[in-house]
Amino acid sequence: MKTTVKKLSASRVEIKVVLDAKDLKPAKEKALEKLAKEIHVEGFRKGKVPVDVAKKFIPENDLNAETVDAAVRATVIEAFSKNEKSPLVLPNVNVTKYVPDEVVEYTATADIIPEIKLGDFKKLGVKKEEAKISDKEIGEVLDNIATSFAEKKTVKRAAADGDEVIIDFVGKKDGEAFKGGSAKDYHLTLGSKTFIPGFEDGIVGHEPGDKFDLKLTFPKDYGVKDLAGTKTVFEVLVKQINEVTKPAVNDEMAKKCGPFKNLKELKADIEKNLAAQNSHKLEEKFKDDLLNALVKKSKIPAPEILIDDQVRMIKDDITRNAASQGMSFDDFLKNNNETMENWEKEARKIAEARVKASLALQTLAVEQKITVSDDLVTAKIAELKDVYKKSPEALKSLKDPNVKMDIKNRMIIEKTLEFLAKENEK
Numbered sequence: 215m216k217t218t219v220k221k222l223s224a225s226r227v228e229i230k231v232v233l234d235a236k237d238l239k240p241a242k243e244k245a246l247e248k249l250a251k252e253i254h255v256e257g258f259r260k261g262k263v264p265v266d267v268a269k270k271f272i273p274e275n276d277l278n279a280e281t282v283d284a285a286v287r288a289t290v291i292e293a294f295s296k297n298e299k300s301p302l303v304l305p306n307v308n309v310t311k312y313v314p315d316e317v318v319e320y321t322a323t324a325d326i327i328p329e330i331k332l333g334d335f336k337k338l339g340v341k342k343e344e345a346k347i348s349d350k351e352i353g354e355v356l357d358n359i360a361t362s363f364a365e366k367k368t369v370k371r372a373a374a375d376g377d378e379v380i381i382d383f384v385g386k387k388d389g390e391a392f393k394g395g396s397a398k399d400y401h402l403t404l405g406s407k408t409f410i411p412g413f414e415d416g417i418v419g420h421e422p423g424d425k426f427d428l429k430l431t432f433p434k435d436y437g438v439k440d441l442a443g444t445k446t447v448f449e450v451l452v453k454q455i456n457e458v459t460k461p462a463v464n465d466e467m468a469k470k471c472g473p474f475k476n477l478k479e480l481k482a483d484i485e486k487n488l489a490a491q492n493s494h495k496l497e498e499k500f501k502d503d504l505l506n507a508l509v510k511k512s513k514i515p516a517p518e519i520l521i522d523d524q525v526r527m528i529k530d531d532i533t534r535n536a537a538s539q540g541m542s543f544d545d546f547l548k549n550n551n552e553t554m555e556n557w558e559k560e561a562r563k564i565a566e567a568r569v570k571a572s573l574a575l576q577t578l579a580v581e582q583k584i585t586v587s588d589d590l591v592t593a594k595i596a597e598l599k600d601v602y603k604k605s606p607e608a609l610k611s612l613k614d615p616n617v618k619m620d621i622k623n624r625m626i627i628e629k630t631l632e633f634l635a636k637e638n639e640k
Contacts, residue, residue: 224515225328233318241285333511345492366456375405380454439551524565
């Protein structure tokens with residue numbers, strides 16, 4: 215077998231393959247074996263016809279076509295491997311010449327894992343932030359705890375900050391109710407800042423039974439583009455007002471929260487838990503920042519086929535999330551005042567970044583010979599089986615070899631990220 219490589223782009227090649235009589239002989243034998251099992255010959259059961267007998271009855275065109283197919287299948291991946299190229303999908307083959315028993319020439323085109331040149335992964339210039347807990351954060355947790363122990367009493371007076379009100383409301387834009395802007399028997403704590411500015415303040419001073427309109431403008435940076443910066447009217451009915459009395463934040467409250475002797479011990483426990491949470495978040499941010507820095511310092515061509523796959527995955531995730539809210543992907547675009555063209559443009563940027571990050575980690579793992587043992591993979595699968603023990607479908611998927619390989623790859627990637635973090639903490 216002779217091969218010639220033509221580079222079409224940084225991540226796509228065309229390999230010309232020439233097979234001679236020596237290469238074609240085993241291919242023809244395989245073709246004869248296969249066709250012998252399919253042909254009907256009087257005096258023999260189907261599938262039991264000897265090859266020497268069958269070849270007398272097999273049409274020449276059928277034998278030629280099957281021989282070429284067997285020859286290509288037997289050599290195409292070898293042709294890429296011989297030239298140290300790794301196709302991302304099955305190559306597209308075009309047979310250009312065939313002389314029975316003498317020669318087959320074909321071209322095989324495919325997207326490949328591109329040549330990647332990693333930057334110096336030990337000097338990325340990224341600093342890890344320290345987990346610092348403020349008194350304000352501890353105070354917010356204590357306030358939430360006090361709220362959970364609060365007593366509520368229905369009152370017949372005007373609503374004030376700190377009260378819980380039960381309301382019905384309908385949000386309208388241009389006279390029409392908009393999606394997600396209405397609710398009945400909604401429990402709202404005034405002063406919680408859960409609603410857009412002006413909504414909660416507008417309820418303060420109203421009494422049970424009051425029905426009124428609140429003319430408000432959504433913030434310009436509101437998450438739903440279709441509502442951002444727009445003027446709306448909320449029709450509100452106050453149905454009930456509950457006076458909320460929180461317990462004093464003291465030693466007595468601390469004792470109700472667990473094995474704490476006093477407020478000091480409770481605060482120490484809160485600080486410890488917040489520090490652990492923040493430390494984990496900062497560790498993940500550190501890894502993300504390191505990976506982004508590594509990508510910037512490296513030369514990583516992103517194959518279009520991988521970018522396309524990532525765009526599909528992004529769209530699938532959005533479609534599933536939209537469906538859970540009774541919407542379609544088109545509804546998602548409409549609610550975000552987005553066109554398909556603009557969405558695809560932004561999605562491709564995200565997809566390309568993901569592909570480059572993935573290729574960077576894969577390359578680093580190979581170069582540093584980072585892997586995980588089969589025993590660790592088996593242990594991880596056992597752990598997942600326990601998590602999904604109530605889901606027969608999930609348990610079944612864990613038996614799939616492809617799923618097992620995916621789990622192993624994810625574990626290698628995580629181990630590679632940990633390696634990258636340790637190298638940059640020195």
